[in-house]
Amino acid sequence: MRQSVGATDAPEVRPCPECGTEVTVHPWYVTWCAACDWNVDPGAPDPERGRLAQVRRRLASRHGEQLAQEIEQGAGGGRGGPDRSTVLAFGLALLVHGVTVGLCFAAAVLIIGGWHTGIQPVLGVLLLVAVAVLLPRPGRAPSGPAVLYRADAPGLFGLIDEVGAAVGTTGVHAVVVDASVNAGVRTYGYRGRRVMFLGLGLWEILAPQERVALLGHELGHFANGDVRSSFLMHGALRSLAEWHAVLRTVNHDSIVDWFLNALTFLPRWTVYGLLHLLDGLTMRASQRAEYLADTGSARAGSSGAAVALLDRGLLVDGVEAHLRRESMAAARAGGGAGGREEREAAERELWERLAARIGSVPESEYERLRRVSARRGHSVDDTHPPTHLRRRCLASGDPQPALVVCDGPRAQVVAAELAPARALLARRVIRDHAG
Secondary structure: OOOOOOOOOOOEEEEOOOOOOEEEEOOOOOOOOOOOOOOOOOOOOOOOOOHHHHHHHHHHHHHHHHHHHHHHHOOOOOOOOOOHHHHHHHHHHHHHHHHHHHHHHHHHHHHHHOHHHOHHHHHHHHHHHHHHHHOOOOOOOOOOOEEEOOOOOHHHHHHHHHHHHHHOOOOOOEEEEEOOOOEEEEEEOOOOEEEEEEEHHHHOOOOHHHHHHHHHHHHHHHHHOOHHHOHHHHHHHHHHHHHHHHOOOOOOOOHHHHHHHHHHHHHHHHHHHHHHHHHHHHHHHHHHHHHHHHHHHHHHHOHHHHHHHHHHHOOHHHHHHHHHHHHHHHHHHOOOOOHHHHHHHHHHHHHHHHHHHHHOOOHHHHHHHHHHHHHHOOOOOOOOOOHHHHHHHHHHOOOOOOOOOOOHHHHHHHHHHHHHHHHHHHHHHHHHHHO
16 A cells, blocks of 8 residues: 555654754654754755855855845835846847847848859858847747646636736736646747746645745746846847857867867857856846745735745755655556556546645754755855745735635636646656656
């Protein structure tokens, strides 16, 4: 028989080896001491060595704390004007696009003005090919195992519309449901249609009001704007990435390879530097966008639901590990008698078992993960601020009541509309390993 998710041995109590304080031992979770932080972060990554890495970490921490203080004090909590880094980023983005326009103009000159030479039109066509690769493009239409439109899930889209109105924006045109432990929004097409991505690995572990808070956070990115997702900035980052891929080094198998690598050395590293510079200049704006999206989360679902949503986000690794275990358990059962029935049962129960597992996580584990977030602090290349700072900023404002309520009947309607996607994705998760 399959063990029920919540069935664990009674926790033991042992003395901390560092300070002697009694600590609770949960069989499924890290044993640690709340008094002295012994073993609070056993999986901490080794810090990058070198003086430059230390300087970058200090700058990231200082700038991150400064931004959090601005948000708490209200200086960075509105739309306001762009800061200096954002202005410089847009200037750099315009320069990148200017290079693309210049290449297009040069291609036209070579093709039209040098037609009689024979070789110049060929060079012009090659430049046009490069321009075609570098031109910014709108996102593609949504695709995936489960794409929902308004006619497919009127209850879900009605909830999204109401949340959008609460945070000061409109809803979306499509919802892509997948098995990830994530959620997000973007636009697609030349008309800028909106699509929301809902990962069931995250959705299924949330309470109804926490789901409202999640929708508020994602739609908050549309309400407040996000520099990195703008057409101009996204196109510039993409162009630089394409240039870097084109100029990448080749194998040193011949003298020609050595010559090509030497020829592209300077432009390759110039493009690499510009890519990282543009990424760094937009990092602060991206982190501010996350704080502003958190305010949308609190406004729509309530401050308590927004904070609970942040805590759930700390369990991403645990959710992914649980889904892998379920898949591998079904794979092992598939070879024996009754294997097909085992797989079908695993598919039917997958999301319920996941919700039950996460529902049994003790408060001590949440506290440990919050302390881990605080200890690790800011990453120099992370667009999301640390969870402990986001919680602190939410707590600094007045408590927000929920503007949108997802009660029992409404939650049941949304669940019924998502049922086909749940079944399809559960089957895919289980059969990733079960074959």
